[in-house]
Amino acid sequence: MSDTxxxxxxxxxxxxxxxxxxFELGLLDIKAHLVDILDKVGGQCAELYPEKPIYDIPxxxxxxxxxxxxxxxxxxxxxxxxxxxxxxxxxxxKIGDPLFRVTTDRGKxxxxxxxxxxxxxxxxxxxxxxxxxxxxxxxxxxxxxxRKMDAFRDKRLLIVGGGxxxxxxxxNLQPIAKxxxxxxxxxxxxxxxxxxxxxxxxVAAGSMDLKIGQxxxxxxxxxxxxxxxxxxNDGAVARVEIDAMLPFFGLTMKLGPVADWxxxxxxxxxxxxxxxxxxxxxxLFAIGDINTYPGKLKLILSGFHEAAxxxxxxxxxxxxxxxxxxxYTTSSTSLQKKLGVA
Amino acid sequence: xxxxxDLSRSSQSNAKMAKITFVEHDGTKHAVEGEVGSTVMETALxxxxxxxVAECGGACxxxxxxxxxxxxxxxxxGKPSAEEEDMLDFAFEVKPTSRLSCxxxxxxxxxxxxxxxPAYQGR
Numbered sequence: 001m002s003d004t005x006x007x008x009x010x011x012x013x014x015x016x017x018x019x020x021x022x023f024e025l026g027l028l029d030i031k032a033h034l035v036d037i038l039d040k041v042g043g044q045c046a047e048l049y050p051e052k053p054i055y056d057i058p059x060x061x062x063x064x065x066x067x068x069x070x071x072x073x074x075x076x077x078x079x080x081x082x083x084x085x086x087x088x089x090x091x092x093x094k095i096g097d098p099l100f101r102v103t104t105d106r107g108k109x110x111x112x113x114x115x116x117x118x119x120x121x122x123x124x125x126x127x128x129x130x131x132x133x134x135x136x137x138x139x140x141x142x143x144x145x146x147r148k149m150d151a152f153r154d155k156r157l158l159i160v161g162g163g164x165x166x167x168x169x170x171x172n173l174q175p176i177a178k179x180x181x182x183x184x185x186x187x188x189x190x191x192x193x194x195x196x197x198x199x200x201x202x203v204a205a206g207s208m209d210l211k212i213g214q215x216x217x218x219x220x221x222x223x224x225x226x227x228x229x230x231x232x233n234d235g236a237v238a239r240v241e242i243d244a245m246l247p248f249f250g251l252t253m254k255l256g257p258v259a260d261w262x263x264x265x266x267x268x269x270x271x272x273x274x275x276x277x278x279x280x281x282x283x284l285f286a287i288g289d290i291n292t293y294p295g296k297l298k299l300i301l302s303g304f305h306e307a308a309x310x311x312x313x314x315x316x317x318x319x320x321x322x323x324x325x326x327x328y329t330t331s332s333t334s335l336q337k338k339l340g341v342a
Numbered sequence: 343x344x345x346x347x348d349l350s351r352s353s354q355s356n357a358k359m360a361k362i363t364f365v366e367h368d369g370t371k372h373a374v375e376g377e378v379g380s381t382v383m384e385t386a387l388x389x390x391x392x393x394x395v396a397e398c399g400g401a402c403x404x405x406x407x408x409x410x411x412x413x414x415x416x417x418x419x420g421k422p423s424a425e426e427e428d429m430l431d432f433a434f435e436v437k438p439t440s441r442l443s444c445x446x447x448x449x450x451x452x453x454x455x456x457x458x459x460p461a462y463q464g465r
Contacts, residue, residue, distance in 0.1 A: 048398040049401040049403055052403075130464070163431060185436055186431075190431060214435065214436070249433075249464060250405070
């Protein structure tokens with residue numbers, strides 16, 4: 001367990017709204033740390049539509065998801081936020097007035113005066129294949145991520161998928177596993193061509209197996225897989241003896257641990273006050289797609305507005321004895337100094 | 343009021359429509375009108391068809407709007423693009439006639455189209 005990280009605000013989610021919140025908070029001298037389950041910033045803009053155009057950002061007639069994230073990163077650079085990527089916030093506990101203790105699945109502990117939940121549609125989590133009876137094996141012999149390669153040493157592995165995750169883990173685990181079988185629904189792979197070539201060379205050398213088809217059934221007991229059935233595109237079923245299965249079918253959004261933080265949710269959304277975007281818990285805020293209020297629109301521009309108003313309320317928690325004077329970036333030399341332009 | 347109704351009727355009759363039938367995995371059928379030029383996914387969402395999630399909103403990046411095109415219509419609907427074929431790798435129980443419904447444009451030629459929605463979109 002690492003030392004406790006102390007900050008003014010912890011932002012959960014590094015999508016466009018979490019990023020812009022850094023800007024609005026920074027103008028008010030409020031320091032932020034951000035945690036995101038993805039290994040990159042940008043949230044849905046980065047994961048779901050990096051190359052797709054967005055047409056409704058005010059004064060920006062056209063920008064891609066990737067372009068928007070790049071621009072936001074440039075905009076918040078003066079405020080030097082700290083990112084904790086590839087981590088999921090798991091627990092959130094109120095320990096002061098307001099003060100929160102927040103922990104992540106990687107064992108980090110934060111103490112923060114305010115928390116901004118900017119988690120969009122929830123956390124991106126691996127898609128679970130609808131194979132009948134898969135549940136008891138999950139976490140025991142079915143794994144959606146590799147945290148420790150050594151856990152798969154000398155095991156018979158079934159890796160499922162055709163993208164970079166499936167190919168990378170096939171190549172990384174093949175030398176230490178007893179046997180690797182890769183299953184994909186077609187004999188074409190969208191992963192990096194170099195990885196595809198390496199995989200095909202291993203298959204040609206007899207060092208691993210490639211099967212074209214879809215996993216149709218599992219065998220085993222007490223969470224331990226012993227075999228899987230693979231249905232080929234011709235309908236023929238093959239049986240492979242295995243110790244573990246690693247399915248890689250991309251990510252989907254799930255609400256995740258937010259549901260356990262004592263908030264009353266409406267349709268998996270967090271109700272907020274529309275003057276401050278604070279939840280029913282003082283110091284705990286929700287901005288962007290994850291909140292709800294009368295008239296809510298799930299638009300990036302709405303989230304930007306919500307971040308600005310939230311920052312005003314957060315200021316009173318971080319600097320309870322100071323009076324907040326409203327200023328414009330166009331004319332305030334103090335704001336311009338913070339932005340590094342004065 | 344009658345003026346308003348007339349207006350809405352005339353604006354609807356201007357838009358060309360095609361009949362699309364969604365068959366859910368339990369056999370429930372929904373026959374709806376899809377606007378020519380929109381997508382089959384958008385038509386499903388507008389009509390609250392069960393089994394279509396469309397998490398990414400039509401960007402061909404999530405594979406949660408999978409449909410199995412009825413055999414009789416498969417040829418008319420056509421094959422997926424390379425980009426869509428790549429995304430189909432993220433879907434489950436993919437069949438030779440499977441498509442992502444956000445990538446099927448409603449056309450007059452598809453009037454009468456039948457698609458089947460899966461039990462599970464991978465969430």
